[in-house]
Amino acid sequence: MDSLTQSILTWLNEAAAKLGDVEIAADTELIEQGVLDSLEILRLVSFLEERFHLAVPVDEFVPENFRTPATIAAMMARLQGPAVQAAAGGH
Amino acid sequence: MGIPAQTDILVIGGGPAGSCAATQLARLGYAVVLVDKVRHPRETVGESILPSAWKYFDLLGVTERVEREGFVKKAGGVVDWENEVTQISFRDFDYDRPGLHVERAALDHLLLDNARNAGVQVFENVKAESFVACGEQGAEIRLFDGATKEYRSVSCRFLIDASGQSSFVAQQLGARKLDSDFRFVALWGYFTGSRYVSAGGVVRPFEDIPRHAPMTFVSSLGNWGWAWHIPLRKNTSVGIVVPVEDYKQNGAETSREKYFLDTCLSTGNLGRLLEGAQLPAGGVRLMRDYSYAPEKIAGPGYFVVGDASGFVDPIFSVGVVMALYSGQLAAWAIDSSLRRPAQTPTYRTLFETQMHGRYQLSRTMALPTHDETSEAPRAAKLYFDFISKSEKELMWSAASMTTRSGNLLRTSGESRVPPPLKRRNLQELRFE
Numbered sequence: 001m002d003s004l005t006q007s008i009l010t011w012l013n014e015a016a017a018k019l020g021d022v023e024i025a026a027d028t029e030l031i032e033q034g035v036l037d038s039l040e041i042l043r044l045v046s047f048l049e050e051r052f053h054l055a056v057p058v059d060e061f062v063p064e065n066f067r068t069p070a071t072i073a074a075m076m077a078r079l080q081g082p083a084v085q086a087a088a089g090g091h
Numbered sequence: 092m093g094i095p096a097q098t099d100i101l102v103i104g105g106g107p108a109g110s111c112a113a114t115q116l117a118r119l120g121y122a123v124v125l126v127d128k129v130r131h132p133r134e135t136v137g138e139s140i141l142p143s144a145w146k147y148f149d150l151l152g153v154t155e156r157v158e159r160e161g162f163v164k165k166a167g168g169v170v171d172w173e174n175e176v177t178q179i180s181f182r183d184f185d186y187d188r189p190g191l192h193v194e195r196a197a198l199d200h201l202l203l204d205n206a207r208n209a210g211v212q213v214f215e216n217v218k219a220e221s222f223v224a225c226g227e228q229g230a231e232i233r234l235f236d237g238a239t240k241e242y243r244s245v246s247c248r249f250l251i252d253a254s255g256q257s258s259f260v261a262q263q264l265g266a267r268k269l270d271s272d273f274r275f276v277a278l279w280g281y282f283t284g285s286r287y288v289s290a291g292g293v294v295r296p297f298e299d300i301p302r303h304a305p306m307t308f309v310s311s312l313g314n315w316g317w318a319w320h321i322p323l324r325k326n327t328s329v330g331i332v333v334p335v336e337d338y339k340q341n342g343a344e345t346s347r348e349k350y351f352l353d354t355c356l357s358t359g360n361l362g363r364l365l366e367g368a369q370l371p372a373g374g375v376r377l378m379r380d381y382s383y384a385p386e387k388i389a390g391p392g393y394f395v396v397g398d399a400s401g402f403v404d405p406i407f408s409v410g411v412v413m414a415l416y417s418g419q420l421a422a423w424a425i426d427s428s429l430r431r432p433a434q435t436p437t438y439r440t441l442f443e444t445q446m447h448g449r450y451q452l453s454r455t456m457a458l459p460t461h462d463e464t465s466e467a468p469r470a471a472k473l474y475f476d477f478i479s480k481s482e483k484e485l486m487w488s489a490a491s492m493t494t495r496s497g498n499l500l501r502t503s504g505e506s507r508v509p510p511p512l513k514r515r516n517l518q519e520l521r522f523e
Contacts, residue, residue: 031476031478032479033479037478039416039445042423046423050430055437057437058440
């Protein structure tokens with residue numbers, strides 16, 4: 001698993017600990033299952049922006065990008081570009 | 092201690108939205124000053140609270156305090172809409188905690204105390220008078236201290252307008268729009284000795300509340316109005332929402348009190364619930380300017396939250412939860428902006444988009460149709476797709492209990508298979 005997905009899962013599992021016994025995997029339906037509401041998604045975005053030194057543009061803030069940890073990681077990877085991905089030990 | 096001349100964040104208004112934002116920001120380490128024009132506890136309307144409020148109580152660290160207060164727990168809602176009686180129960184929607192019927196004086200006071208305990212400097216009997224300045228560098232606000240009769244200026248990096256229906260920022264900018272689709276007035280009062288509706292539509296005497304949780308009871312009223320019946324710890328909040336024209340035609344001839352009582356008592360099941368109940372003399376309240384929205388809910392140096400950011404017909408009890416949500420959202424936007432100033436416009440836009448979407452979704456639920464050519468359906472749908480399956484089912488089921496659900500079905504229906512309607516037909520209330 002790349003470090004991006006790992007960071008996302010770590011953050012989510014901490015957030016979900018408050019919600020009870022939810023085990024979060026890369027393909028967990030975050031919005032549908034009520035793990036994340038739009039407020040928590042914004043908090044996650046802030047965390048990722050600081051952690052990976054990038055800015056998520058307003059247009060990316062659509063439900064499809066935040067459906068699962070995997071879709072969030074895909075969006076982040078797209079925003080980071082290939083060079084940064086390699087440095088972060090990605091694909 | 093006097094009001095400081097400078098602070099990180101100035102919050103105007105000590106209702107749920109203001110207290111929530113202030114608490115969150117103080118916990119993040121910012122200096123926060125909150126002013127309220129009156130002293131708490133103070134009375135206000137809006138007593139029915141959805142179970143999703145608990146999530147925010149958890150975030151504010153106030154859950155235990157709310158539980159200890161012993162507010163009336165509600166199990167769901169029963170709606171009598173044009174003689175069709177249906178029920179929804181919260182436990183059918185994955186909620187493990189109940190909804191509440193609260194005396195707002197008590198809940199709001201408790202949340203404000205919690206803000207104080209979190210380090211917020213609270214000043215009551217202090218009124219926000221005017222903007223001295225407001226921009227990307229921060230805001231300066233002129234306040235009037237009711238105790239010392241002195242004017243003070245406070246500079247802050249961000250202003251949060253949580254001033255409720257006074258809509259401080261919108262009034263200052265002259266940008267408050269009344270909603271022409273909602274030309275209503277609301278009248279309400281507090282009855283003692285009213286019977287109430289419990290699960291299965293069983294009507295019980297008031298004293299049974301501790302043993303049999305009440306339902307919020309809602310009834311349609313004439314052509315376009317509706318009424319609420321919300322049992323509290325000592326009395327029952329009862330209100331009617333009627334078209335302005337109806338109130339003018341039929342209310343002007345008699346007293347406000349008589350119009351209110353006549354309407355309540357002549358409304359089928361509501362009238363029967365109120366048989367033998369007492370309304371204190373002079374106890375009828377009135378609200379005009381029923382629904383409104385400001386043109387801007389955020390700008391350089393300020394964020395608008397709670398009722399000040401827009402008010403929709405409260406038929407689905409979303410007010411307090413929306414207030415708490417908006418307070419958290421403003422706290423997030425301000426914290427993020429102060430940490431990464433270059434990104435401030437982005438955070439402001441995200442705040443506006445989320446707030447606008449949520450507002451439009453509430454409006455969508457409360458209106459049978461809306462203007463398809465406007466951007467409202469798109470904004471509502473974007474927000475709708477950010478909420479969970481069970482919350483969607485709750486909204487869907489609640490809206491379907493009235494004749495107002497067409498809009499919501501259209502807004503959400505394009506994308507997915509309609510969720511199951513988890514409502515139960517009761518035929519009639521059971522008066523025993």
